[in-house]
Amino acid sequence: MKSDSDIWNYFLNLIQRCGKFSDCMHCGQCEERCPQKLPIRDHLDKVTEEVEKKFT
Numbered sequence: 001m002k003s004d005s006d007i008w009n010y011f012l013n014l015i016q017r018c019g020k021f022s023d024c025m026h027c028g029q030c031e032e033r034c035p036q037k038l039p040i041r042d043h044l045d046k047v048t049e050e051v052e053k054k055f056t
């Protein structure tokens with residue numbers, strides 16, 4: 001099982017490489033191209049909320 005520190009480091013690394021989840025502008029381009037029709041914007045909003053709750 002991952003520790004909070006491992007998870008935090010994972011997210012920090014991801015943010016440094018790809019930007020913050022909250023940087024999403026909700027343009028929907030990724031959802032138009034997603035072959036699985038995933039609700040990516042909704043997922044990013046949920047991840048942003050969870051990360052902020054957990055680590056701020």
Ligand code: SF4
Pocket residue numbers: 023024025026027028029030031040041
């Ligand atoms: S909706 Fe998708 S493509 Fe548009 S900014 Fe957000 S993650 Fe990027």
